Amino acid sequence: MLRSIATVGGWTMASRVLGFARDILIASRLGAGPMADAFFVALKLPNLFRRLFGEGAFNAAFIPTFAATLTREGFSEAQRLAERMAGLMALWLSVLTLLGMVFMPQVLSVLAPGFSARPDQFALAVELTRIVFPYLLLICLVALVSGVLNGLSRFGAAAGAPVLFNITAMAALLGLTPFVATPAHALAWGVTASGVLQLALVWWAARQAGMALNPVRRITLGPNERGVLRRMGPGIIGAGVTQLNLAVDVIIASLLPAGAVSFLYYADRVAQLPLGVVGAAIGTALLPLLAAQIAARQRLSAHRSQNRALEISLALTLPAAVALAVLAAPIITVLFERGAFGAAAAAETARVLAAYALGLVAFVLVKALVPAFFARGDTTTPVVVGVGVVAMNLGLNLLFLWATPLGASGIALATGLAAWANVAVLLWLLHRKRHFRADRRLRRNAPRLLAAALAMGVGLALGAHWLAPGPGTAGAMWLALLCALGGGIYFGVAHLLGGLDLRELRRMVRRRR
Incomplete structure (x- = not known):
């Protein structure tokens, strides 16, 4: 597991470093005003659906089934499962993408209601989101093929694919801006182009691993496919609960003065460095490992894997959280204060980052705890917990919005407190079910x-x-x-x-x- 975590973490670190370069470039060109807010909302929408239908519900249902099929029924049957699920996902996500592009004004009226009071910004957000929205289909297919690679213990290409996102976005911002209406339009086209490149990379890696996923002429649903779909039902709700938390943040931020969405975005990007490197690496490596150990009835090994994952999470995330809280102001100043991003924007973003830091350890621990449910085929329990977390997040957001002068930092603080509640309940449930007990x-x-x-x-x-x-x-x-x-x-x-x-x-x- 440590080798897998190192592989995923190393590639994720490279992606995060390039992501910082990308965000520094965005901040210098777009700043933290209405145009930046419109682009970040446009980027948020396909990412919400990606985490819902791709990395969230689908991977939670697919990876354990794929790992079990590979262990029990062999390579060929696992490949057929992947091909059928890829065909099914491509079909219904294509329909969703078309509907989203047609009804985008109505969707953004719900997701960013505060923009409606600013017609120019609302129109820009609609246009940018329509450009970006096909990224949803492409990146969900990337998530599927990445799940296949992770199930085969091939983590490199899947973890390295986001590097292409950052490189393509920067290239588009620098090269396309003179030929389109705004720098935000150039970024939007770069996002969609990066989806094509990422899909090509992971498909090639799967082919090199001997599991080329060829298009299927007819989609048939066998027992394994039906099992994935049954697990996806509560999984979609569970992932939807998490994404609803993020959507709530955007909705509340759109009601604040212009720039709040940008402050949250830039602060979140800094917090995502340890969260992505540690949390994503541990969650990615732990789920297939636990699924295989549980399928092989290796309960003691699964217990040890879970404890070591939590220990590694704490060892790497505790210092990161403390450092981000203490050094929030100099970090934001050094990274972003240049060009269109001034000192006032830097100060507000630093306050948001300090608030995010209070919940950083909880965000990572959730990623280390949820696989313990998913690996056992239990996608329902995180849903029940998540509903309460969303309600808590919404209540705290409204409380901080109307009863305190916290502004955008109140949104980040509410999210962190809700994440700690999520950790506490998940730990208690795992302990009660005898699926986890902290070792000596x-x-x-x-x-x-x-x-x-x-x-x-x-x-x-x-x-x-x-x-x-x-x-x-x-x-x-x-x-x-x-x-x-x-x-x-x-x-x-x-x-x-x-x-x-x-x-x-x-x-x-x-x-x-």
Whole structure:
């Protein structure tokens, strides 16, 4: 599992670094005003559906079934399952894409009601979303083929595909802007083009793995296909609950003054670095591993895998959360304060990032806990939990909107608090079902890792006070020095307390090489 996490995490890190370059470019060209808000809403809509129908419900239902079919019935039957599900997904997502493009004004009236009071911004958002919306079909097929690759323990191409998204978006922004109406239009065309490239990459990787997914002339539903669809039902609701949380954030943000959607986007992109590298890597590697261990009745191995996944999550995410909370202002200043993105926008985005940091550990833990349900074919329980989480998120959003001056940072804080509630309930349910119990190593190391992260936070706060990184190259150098200082404090204290064995990490790296 560690090797798989390293592979996914490494590619995800590369994607995140390029994503930062992309977002820095976007911030300098679009800033944090009405045009940027319109583009980010346009990008949000296909991503909501992608996570709902692709990475969410489908993968939760498909990957365990694919892994079990591969283990019990062999390679050929697993390939037939993948081809039939690909044909079915392509058919009904094509219909959804066409309907979405036709009724886009009505859809955005619900998703971004605050734009209706600003007709020019609303019209721009509709136009951009229509350009971007075919990305939904392409990226959901990417998710399907990536699920096949993950089930075959081939993680590299699937994890590396998002790199193409960032490269294509930057190329479009730089190369197409003189030929289209606005820079946002260039970005929108780049998003759709990236979907084509990502699909070509993962399809080629599947072919190289010996499982080329050829088009099917007739879609027939056998027991395995019907099993995937049965699991997708509650899975769609469960994934929909999570995505509804994100949709609620956009709806509330659209009611705030112009720029709120952009503040949330830029802060979320920074928070997504540890969330994507750690959370996505652990969730991607853990689900097929647990599914295979449970299918083979290796309960002790599944128990150990779950505990180690939570330990790795805490070891890597606790210091990231503390660092983002303490260094939110210098991070945003160094990354984005240039061009159309001024000091006021940087200050507001930093407040949002600090609020997101409070829920970062919870976001990652959810990704490490949900596979424990999905691997056992239980896609219903996360739905029930998620309904309560959405209600809590909505209530907190409304409370912070009307009863506090928090603005966009209140939206981020509400999301984080709801995520912690999600973690607490999932842990309790897994413990009650006897699917999880913290082993001695996890109970011993978790508080020591927290103490090391807090010690690092004190050191970073003192360093930031004396160094005070600002915009520009000098600020970036001071920020890098602070990060190195924080990393040294965290790993040193964690090693001294016994929460993290640096010698074990060194041995792991050598084995990886």
